Structures are given as structure tokens and as C-alpha cells.
Amino acid sequence: MPNVSSAGRTIKHKNEGVLALIIINKAGGLIYNRTFAEGLNQLNTNDYLVLAGTFHGVHAITARLNPLKAHQGATPAGTRPEPPSGLEVLETENFRMQCFNTQTGIKFLLFTDTLQTGVNEGTMRRVYELYADYVMKNPFYQLEMPVRCDMFDRKLNSYIREINNSR
Amino acid sequence: MPVQVFSFYIFDRHTECVYTKLWIAPPPALPPSSSSPASDLAAPASASHATGGGSGANGLLSAAAAATAASRRASDDAKLIFGTVFSLRNMARKLGGDDDAFISYRTAQYKLHYYETPSNLRFAMLTEPGAPGMRNVLHQIYINLWVEYVVKNPLSPVEHKGGEGVRNEMFEMGLDKFVRGLM
Numbered sequence: 001m002p003n004v005s006s007a008g009r010t011i012k013h014k015n016e017g018v019l020a021l022i023i024i025n026k027a028g029g030l031i032y033n034r035t036f037a038e039g040l041n042q043l044n045t046n047d048y049l050v051l052a053g054t055f056h057g058v059h060a061i062t063a064r065l066n067p068l069k070a071h072q073g074a075t076p077a078g079t080r081p082e083p084p085s086g087l088e089v090l091e092t093e094n095f096r097m098q099c100f101n102t103q104t105g106i107k108f109l110l111f112t113d114t115l116q117t118g119v120n121e122g123t124m125r126r127v128y129e130l131y132a133d134y135v136m137k138n139p140f141y142q143l144e145m146p147v148r149c150d151m152f153d154r155k156l157n158s159y160i161r162e163i164n165n166s167r
Numbered sequence: 168m169p170v171q172v173f174s175f176y177i178f179d180r181h182t183e184c185v186y187t188k189l190w191i192a193p194p195p196a197l198p199p200s201s202s203s204p205a206s207d208l209a210a211p212a213s214a215s216h217a218t219g220g221g222s223g224a225n226g227l228l229s230a231a232a233a234a235t236a237a238s239r240r241a242s243d244d245a246k247l248i249f250g251t252v253f254s255l256r257n258m259a260r261k262l263g264g265d266d267d268a269f270i271s272y273r274t275a276q277y278k279l280h281y282y283e284t285p286s287n288l289r290f291a292m293l294t295e296p297g298a299p300g301m302r303n304v305l306h307q308i309y310i311n312l313w314v315e316y317v318v319k320n321p322l323s324p325v326e327h328k329g330g331e332g333v334r335n336e337m338f339e340m341g342l343d344k345f346v347r348g349l350m
Contacts, residue, residue, distance in 0.1 A: 094263035
């Protein structure tokens with residue numbers, strides 16, 4: 001049984017589902033950061049800010065690295081070429097990260113365990129929907145600033161719990 | 168299942184790119200419209216930079232300029248790839264613990280696979296986005312090609328400055344054959 005150690009307790013970060021959510025604004029600043037389950041190292045606030053900024057830069061580079069960009073023919077008149085997408089899924093030995101980049105440049109990073117397959121584009125869209133409903137429609141929210149909205153926290157928590165319990 | 172492989176890079180422990188191989192045709196160096204001398208003169212601002220003032224708009228000079236531009240772009244790409252995998256690897260270690268290792272990332276256009284040996288030799292391979300995990304492939308390249316043909320080659324230097332010792336016939340042939348077998 002790979003998930004149970006010799007002591008009989010389950011090894012953390014193997015079967016926890018969704019671990020954390022990070023939201024990065026269009027300038028690369030961290031505006032939201034929440035952990036749902038054990039499994040990732042806890043960093044201090046400064047490290048999270050550095051991480052958000054670094055990822056913002058890396059995302060821009062990955063969009064530029066497309067090896068086929070020179071081979072794409074001209075697009076038909078009246079249409080725009082498909083914009084290059086940056087990093088969408090990152091896999092490591094201990095976790096998996098899904099990145100959703102909105103049209104307005106906000107990035108949602110959802111960290112899951114490596115076995116999680118249910119988290120996909122649909123999950124990200126749902127989280128974006130919650131953001132649109134409970135953050136953007138909050139009259140006291142200032143654009144580009146850290147998200148402090150109770151309703152968003154609550155709805156997000158219950159949605160993620162739903163995912164983690166349905167496994 | 169055939170996998171479309173785009174390119175392959177090896178970085179040594181000094182972060183230098185010691186080997187690059189592309190399996191796609193190199194991109195055209197200049198847009199087709201500016202390859203004729205007439206349009207070279209018409210649009211000197213874009214092409215003149217490398218040719219030195221745009222005075223020599225003959226075919227030979229612009230071809231040479233195109234070649235340098237292409238090689239510069241290739242080395243830029245290698246540097247960007249190194250920067251990306253380096254940052255992502257550090258990010259993975261920070262979040263996943265020191266034993267964590269970055270495996271791959273995917274965009275809508277391509278997928279990058281990564282393997283790092285304990286001696287900090289780094290292998291990166293770009294494939295089509297739907298490709299399965301290629302970490303074992305990179306590991307095979309390390310074991311069967313790098314160790315056999317580069318490390319065990321008595322004429323190969325210890326440090327591969329500028330790719331010296333890596334670009335030997337056996338390694339190139341073995342790699343090409345191995346990767347073409349996947350495609």
C-alpha cells in the first residue's frame with residue numbers, strides 16, 4: 001500500500017486533493033494565497049511574493065519559447081492568430097500545478113497532489129467565476145490589491161471541500 | 168505511440184548549454200519579403216543592424232547576417248530555456264521540499280520535459296503538448312548515450328566548454344536514431 005507508511009499513518013501530500021490556490025495580478029503581484037490541505041511547504045509571506053513574481057516572469061518566457069512559432073503560416077485575412085499560451089500545467093514529483101490565465105492577465109494557480117486528475121480547466125473556470133462574483137462585484141474591493149473578501153473565502157472553501165471530499 | 172519531438176538541450180553544471188539539437192527545420196532567418204536586395208534597401212531599419220549600416224545589401228552579406236541572426240536566436244532560446252527550468256526547479260523545491268524534482272510543464276503549443284542528474288547535468292526536451300512523460304527517455308539518453316559516448320570517451324575533455332567533446336559522431340548518431348525511433 002503505497003499511501004500508508006510503516007507506522008500506519010498516511011503519508012502527507014499524497015492523497016489530499018487540492019492543496020492551495022494563489023492568485024497573481026496582471027503586474028505579477030500576489031493578491032491571494034490560501035492553503036486548503038497539508039502537502040506543500042509553508043513559506044513566509046515574502047517568499048510567496050517572490051514566488052508570484054518569479055512565476056509571472058517564467059510564464060511570459062514560456063509563452064515566447066514556442067518552437068513552432070516560425071513555422072506557422074499566415075493566418076487568413078480578417079482573423080487574428082491564436083495568442084501564444086504560457087505555462088498551463090506544471091508537474092513535479094510531489095505536486096501538480098494548474099495555471100489559468102484570464103483574458104485580463106490575472107493568473108490562478110491551483111496546486112494539487114500528483115494523483116489528482118479531476119482538476120482541469122473546468123475547475124479553474126469555476127474558481128474564476130467565484131472570483132468574478134464575490135471579488136469583482138464587491139464594491140469595496142480595489143482593483144489589483146490583495147483580496148480580502150469573506151464571501152469569496154467561504155464559497156471557495158466549500159467548493160474545494162466538495163472536490164476534496166468527492167475523491 | 169509516435170511523439171513529435173521538437174528540440175533537445177543539454178546544460179552542464181556551469182549552466183552553459185553544451186549541446187542543442189533541433190528536429191524541426193530552423194526558422195527562416197528573415198521574413199521572405201526582405202530577402203531580395205531591393206526590399207533590403209527599402210526597409211533598412213530592420214536589416215541594417217547586423218550588416219553594418221545597410222550599405223552592403225548584396226546577397227552574400229545578408230546571408231551571413233541571417234546566419235548570425237539565426238545562431239544568436241538559437242543561443243537566446245537555449246538561455247531562455249535554461250532560465251525557465253532553473254526557476255521552475257527552484258520553485259518546485261521551495262514548495263515541494265528539497266527532495267522534490269521538477270518533471271515537466273505544458274503549454275497549449277508544446278511540452279517541456281526535464282531531467283537533472285545528481286551531478287547537475289540538465290537535460291531538456293521539447294515535444295508536442297500531448298506527449299506522455301519523457302523523463303525515462305531523458306534518463307536513457309543520459310545512461311546509454313551521454314555516459315557511453317561522452318563520459319567514456321578518453322579524448323573528451325572533463326568540462327565541455329562550448330560543447331567540446333559532446334558533438335562526436337557516435338553521440339550525435341545515437342541520439343538522432345533514438346529520438347527518430349520515438350517519432
